[in-house]
Amino acid sequence: MNDTERDLRLEMLNSLLTTPHRKLEDVAEIHKTIIELDPLFYGRLAAWYGKNGDVRDHKEVFTGNLLASALTEHRDAGFMMLQEFPPYQVARIVDFMKQHRNKMPRSARTAVRRYLRHREAKPEFFDRAALRGRKAMKHLYATLHIKPNPRADAILFKDAPPVGSLAYAVKMLAKADTPADQARAIVENKIPYTIAIGAVTQVTPVVLVALINAMSPQEVINNLKSLKERGALENPDVKALIDKKLEAAKSDKRVSALKGKVAAEAAGLDAETTAKLEQVMDAQVKQKGSIKKSTALLVDKSSSMDAALEVGKQIAALISGVTEADLFVYAFDTMPYPITVEGGSEVQLNVSAWDKAFQHLHAGGATSIGCPVEAMRLRKQVAEQIILVTDEGENTAPYFNVAFAAYCKELKVQPSVVIVKVGYAYDMLERKLQQDQVQVDTFTFSGDYYSLPNLIPLLSRPSRLELLMEILETPLPVRNDK
Numbered sequence: 001m002n003d004t005e006r007d008l009r010l011e012m013l014n015s016l017l018t019t020p021h022r023k024l025e026d027v028a029e030i031h032k033t034i035i036e037l038d039p040l041f042y043g044r045l046a047a048w049y050g051k052n053g054d055v056r057d058h059k060e061v062f063t064g065n066l067l068a069s070a071l072t073e074h075r076d077a078g079f080m081m082l083q084e085f086p087p088y089q090v091a092r093i094v095d096f097m098k099q100h101r102n103k104m105p106r107s108a109r110t111a112v113r114r115y116l117r118h119r120e121a122k123p124e125f126f127d128r129a130a131l132r133g134r135k136a137m138k139h140l141y142a143t144l145h146i147k148p149n150p151r152a153d154a155i156l157f158k159d160a161p162p163v164g165s166l167a168y169a170v171k172m173l174a175k176a177d178t179p180a181d182q183a184r185a186i187v188e189n190k191i192p193y194t195i196a197i198g199a200v201t202q203v204t205p206v207v208l209v210a211l212i213n214a215m216s217p218q219e220v221i222n223n224l225k226s227l228k229e230r231g232a233l234e235n236p237d238v239k240a241l242i243d244k245k246l247e248a249a250k251s252d253k254r255v256s257a258l259k260g261k262v263a264a265e266a267a268g269l270d271a272e273t274t275a276k277l278e279q280v281m282d283a284q285v286k287q288k289g290s291i292k293k294s295t296a297l298l299v300d301k302s303s304s305m306d307a308a309l310e311v312g313k314q315i316a317a318l319i320s321g322v323t324e325a326d327l328f329v330y331a332f333d334t335m336p337y338p339i340t341v342e343g344g345s346e347v348q349l350n351v352s353a354w355d356k357a358f359q360h361l362h363a364g365g366a367t368s369i370g371c372p373v374e375a376m377r378l379r380k381q382v383a384e385q386i387i388l389v390t391d392e393g394e395n396t397a398p399y400f401n402v403a404f405a406a407y408c409k410e411l412k413v414q415p416s417v418v419i420v421k422v423g424y425a426y427d428m429l430e431r432k433l434q435q436d437q438v439q440v441d442t443f444t445f446s447g448d449y450y451s452l453p454n455l456i457p458l459l460s461r462p463s464r465l466e467l468l469m470e471i472l473e474t475p476l477p478v479r480n481d482k
Contacts, residue, residue: 009041012166030102035069041472043074043135050081050290054256054453064093067108068101076479079111083118087133087363090115091140104144111121112314113146114481115126119148127166130155131195146154160406166191174199183210190214193223203230208238215312217249218256221277224269233273246276250283276281278352284320290454294325296376296383296415299420300390302367307422309361311445312389314452315420317388319355329374331358333365334396336399368396369429377407384413385459389420392429401432414438419461420445 035042036379046062053059055427063085066078082090089468094112095358097104116137119126129209130152141148146202150258155159161167171198183206186196193211200207208230220227232238249255297319300314316329320421329339339361341353369390376383394400410412414440419430425444429444431439443455461467 002294027061028056028096031065032100035065036371039069039074043069043071043476044471045075046473047077047476048471051474053459059065060085060089060093064096064189067093068105069098070104075105075107077476079114079178079414079479080477082108082111082307083115084234087129087136089142091133091136094140094143098143102194109146112140112144116140116148116152118242120152123151123165126152127155131166131170132192132369135274137277144437166430168197170199173408174201176201179207179375183207186210186214186472193226197226203234205231205238208232208235209241212238212245214239215307216247216254217252217280218254220245221255221280224273228269233270236425237253242273243276246273246280249280255280255284255289274352277305279316283458285318285453286322288295288456291319291456291460292325293384293459294317294327294382295323295459296328296372296381296386297330298372298386298387298388298390299329299339300333300367300369300370301331301337301361301363302365302424303363303365308389308391309358309363311420311452313354313358313423315387315389315455316357318452318456319459320354320462326381326383328376328383331361332368334368334371334394335370337361366396367394369396369397369400373400373403373407374398377403377410380409380411382413383415385416385418387418387420387459388429389422390425390429391421391423392419392426394429400429401436404433404438406437416440418443420455 004372014407034045035070047068049062050059057425063078063081067072067082069075069078082093089114090112094104095106097108121127132474134156140146141152141156148156151162151165154162155165155167161171166189169185170191173182173185173189176185179200179202180201182202183204186200186207187210190216191199193215196214197203197209212227212232215223224242227233227242232242278423297312297316299306299316312329312331319329320341325479329335339357341357367390369388369392373386388400404417417433420438420440421442427442430440430442441458447454458467460468
């Protein structure tokens with residue numbers, strides 16, 4: 001592996017942390033570069049990320065590029081991976097291939113045809129896909145000129161759903177005479193919340209119970225604000241049902257680790273429900289791995305580093321609950337500010353606790369990235385890896401590379417360094433560390449907090465080389481219909 005290939009591989013890993021939600025074009029170029037220069041690695045990375053990654057945009061681009069690849073094993077892997085997506089993502093993959101790859105190979109069309117036929121063959125499966133992704137399903141049939149079977153045609157294109165179909169049940173729901181009748185229809189047909197809420201005439205506790213029973217844990221989290229507005233959290237029976245769904249969310253693999261935090265902020269929830277959402281986040285993050293190396297998180301609070309403080313706080317909440325060794329957290333300008341949460345390990349991952357710990361820190365002043373390292377040296381705090389959240393600019397001694405060298409010599413340790421770059425970042429510090437042969441990796445954060453959990457598998461492995469080896473050993477999915 002030469003330096004260019006290694007740099008491209010690490011840049012690809014870096015991009016997993018930098019994708020803004022819903023902007024496929026922002027990641028298309030780096031995907032294109034790596035698949036052209038290192039197609040074997042790209043295929044393995046696609047398979048690995050499908051199992052370990054969180055950002056849907058990356059998963060879609062991976063699948064689209066595999067389907068458009070010149071390699072048969074790539075196309076076969078993409079064929080199988082596409083079958084696992086919901087309709088709206090399949091539609092996005094198809095549009096990505098047409099708009100960014102300017103191709104839609106026969107195997108990709110066959111993959112979508114198999115996707116649609118598989119659902120047509122199972123009426124209940126088809127009905128749910130069509131109800132949740134009606135526009136996307138119609139788009140797939142139309143844009144690829146795939147003829148729907150008579151039942152699919154009646155539901156999607158003729159708006160004449162047959163009796164017994166879910167679409168027919170939704171039509172009947174709107175005509176139900178009483179809330180009790182509506183609740184019965186929702187329960188019997190498991191009508192999704194976002195569809196049912198627009199059809200019911202009156203949202204009573206009975207209807208709310210029916211709606212929540214039909215929701216997945218992720219749907220409950222996504223719709224907490226709407227549920228709160230309809231009085232769901234004020235009724236003890238309804239709230240108990242919501243709490244049950246949040247408990248189930250802890251082990252549901254479809255739940256996003258940071259969705260709970262976003263939902264809590266958007267809905268203005270009570271302390272008890274917010275705490276339950278934080279427990280969901282805790283459980284989801286722990287599934288991503290455990291950090292067994294002692295870790296130092298150093299957060300820049302110098303002038304204009306407000307973003308660093310916010311990112312640092314989120315990283316602290318993420319990694320503290322999965323770190324089995326010592327964790328040292330400092331903010332710094334020209335002085336180190338040790339940060340701890342009250343209550344010890346039992347509330348480590350509690351976002352509210354970290355909010356409180358960071359609440360009196362405000363960006364301002366000059367910058368000495370080395371000062372927290374010097375503080376750790378004096379306190380004999382041994383860290384095997386150091387995470388820096390900074391723009392890499394420093395203008396006051398002790399400078400990081402000098403303090404780091406003294407720290408390594410005195411404490412007889414050689415930490416790896418991960419730089420999470422925020423704001424208008426430089427590369428001055430990383431170049432100095434590379435010259436000193438320090439293991440240093442950089443990640444550019446550009447605003448997507450949903451991607452931060454991707455740090456966990458990266459920090460939980462002993463080295464970046466081991467992570468690259470794990471990726472290269474990930475098998476590609478094999479097409480099973482040949």
